[in-house]
Amino acid sequence: MVNEIPSSFPFIEGRGEVFCRGCLSRNLFSALDLGELPIANELLLTSVSEIEKFPLHLRICLDCHLGQVADVITPERIFRDYRYLSSMSSTFLKHASDFVNERVHEGMFTPNDWVLEIASNDGYLLKNFLPLDIKVIGVEPAENVAEISRVLGIETISEFFSSELAIELLHKHGYPKLIIANNVMAHVPDLIDFIKGLAILCGPETQISIENPSLANILIGMQFDTIYHEHYSYLSTSAVSTLSEKNGLRLSKVEELAIHGGSNRYWLSKLAPGSFIHPSVDRVQKFEIDSGLFNPIEWENYSSKVSTILNDFLAWLRLGRENNRRIYGYGAAAKASTILNAIDVDPTLLLAIVDVSLEKQQRFMPPHGTKIVSPQDLFAADPTDIVIFPWNIKAEIATYLRSNLGENVRLWCAIPNMHEIPSK
Ligand SMILES: [Zn+2]
Known part of the structure; x- marks a missing residue:
């Protein structure tokens, strides 16, 4: 049902040395240590069952500005029994249909285009393309969730997205016009391979849309409860820009969204000389630096505020x-x-x-x-x-x-x- 962990990644089982999963640097500082906690979606079968606990410690890379928790839990353990269905929230459903309508309104698609969604869940978003006669493919590793979208008529591959799967998709279907990756990059242990996969599928006219809660909102909005083991990575605009350029892509625009308490939508395209970069990219990066997002002292103050809220x-x-x-x-x-x-x-x-x-x-x-x-x-x-x-x-x-x-x-x-x- 699920893939093996890619062997190229220095996956840490236990409490070993911590690497940045964006740039492999060891230059990380401690942003918030929440102690040892159970895996968030592992529920007890009886009221007296024992539960295993693991460190939950947010660190931020000073080299590429990615936030992360250490790699103590395997994706197989976290996602073997995934119970989250996007369609359960009317807010998310409307957000998804609005996104599709906006793209259609912009005139993004011509008859032979196809759309790829990574972590397509139960088809909450891709189903909006079906009446428009636009070909879609979903990638959703949780078999029980993928099956729901297949019943709707959405072709869905039950695997984790990777560079290997990207090569397969490219050979079979050519470049997609649009790649959507909403609320998935946080869940990816091998972020470098994931971005390489996006770059493989990114043709000259491909647009990539990535939505993810922003690291800035954890700091500014006190959203420390969005830190949990399933979220390996915490994206900043600065990190997305750096990781993209290292892997042949370019961050061309950032949209700030209200959903999930403040998410960013990152638009990526092929890295090409002289390509247009929207002023939002510089503006949001400056905002992140000015907010103290990469400043260890700011996070020390934050930790004491978190203690106060909990108390x-x-x-x-x-x-x-x-x-x-x-x-x-x-x-x-x-x-x-x-x-x-x-x-x-x-x-x-x-x-x-x-x-x-x-x-x-x-x-x-x-x-x-x-x-x-x-x-x-x-x-x-x-x-x-x-x-x-x-x-x-x-x-x-x-x-x-x-x-x-x-x-x-x-x-x-x-x-x-x-x-x-x-x-x-
Ligand atoms: Zn880094």
């Missing part, structure tokens, strides 16, 4: 317990896992955590077996307070919860600091 959240939960509040969590995904494990939450503080995914319900969130329940269970439990962990879609979730629980339930977010979500 405040824990104190709030304890106060709620003393006052007999019935506090639940919403969204048993990676963001919740990072924050709940960092403060060692137990079920006396957070009674249960709600998730719409049937596969997660009846499992338990580490470290102390907080039960994952259905929304119906939550509604029946008459909660007084709910903490929404996926703050990037909190408005959508708040509307849903209030429509079922009325206006008296109090809704909260712990990021960027503990705050109540007002009803409109």
Whole structure:
């Protein structure tokens, strides 16, 4: 079902020396050490199961400006049982259809063009091309997720993207007009081979669109809960520009998007002398430097702010317990896992955590077996307070919860600091 780790990459099993996965430099500084945490999407089968923990330590390369956590977990372990479906969020679905409509409106496609999406998930994006008669191919390593998109009629290859797969695709189909890689580069252990694969498939007219949460938002937006083992890399514009040029591509434009709490869309094309570079590339790189993104002292201050946020959240939960509040969590995904494990939450503080995914319900969130329940269970439990962990879609979730629980339930977010979500 999944590929082997490419042997060319110095993959570190355990706690050995750390290399930059963008440029192989050893010149990294410590940005945030969250201690030892479980793998975010590994849920417990019983409330008393043991869980294995691994270091979760964000470091930033001073040479190419890539952020990363060390390579302690293999992709096979993380993605063998992947449960995330993009189509579960209406926000993501609209974002995907808007993207396709914009490209069509620009006149990007002619009749023989084809589109490649890497990490095409359940077909949430590529399905928008089907009524337009534009050929699409998806690459999605999680077989269970790939199968959903095949049912929609999308040709989907169940492999990790690599330079080897890129050569195969090029021989079979020629250069694609558009390559889309959304929220995948963070998950790639061998980033150099991934970028080489993009370069192989990038013809003179190919445009590559890469969306990824930006490292700047972890620092500026206090989004430390987006750091987890599944996210090996944390991209900055500066890193994307450097890695692209080293591998025959050019970063030609950056768009700043609101989705996922602040993502960048990087447009890459073939590196050619005199090719046009949009002013956004220089502007965003300057912003990153001015924000202190590559300054170790800035991150030292950040670490102490993170401690304060975690302590405040824990104190709030304890106060709620003393006052007999019935506090639940919403969204048993990676963001919740990072924050709940960092403060060692137990079920006396957070009674249960709600998730719409049937596969997660009846499992338990580490470290102390907080039960994952259905929304119906939550509604029946008459909660007084709910903490929404996926703050990037909190408005959508708040509307849903209030429509079922009325206006008296109090809704909260712990990021960027503990705050109540007002009803409109
Ligand atoms: Zn580097």
